[in-house]
Amino acid sequence: MDLAKINALHQKCKERGCDLYSFLEEEFPDIAIEDRLKIMATILNDYLEEYTYNQTDKIKREDYSITKFFPKR
Secondary structure, three states: OOHHHHHHHHHHHHHHOOOHHHHHHHHOOOOOHHHHHHHHHHHHHHHHHHEEEEEEEEEEEOOEEEEEEEEOO
């Protein structure tokens, strides 16, 4: 995934104000959870400082426990 696409996804998530994983679920409803998590990791690699999270704030999807990352305001 190129840098422009990563930046565009990050900006859209900030605009919506929802957690990153839920945003990606809405943006890419038809891809496998593993692929969605890879996209999430790619975004966080470049923009981690712009997100906040609480280790206890998790969601469960299939066999995965996913920490919610919210864009900082």
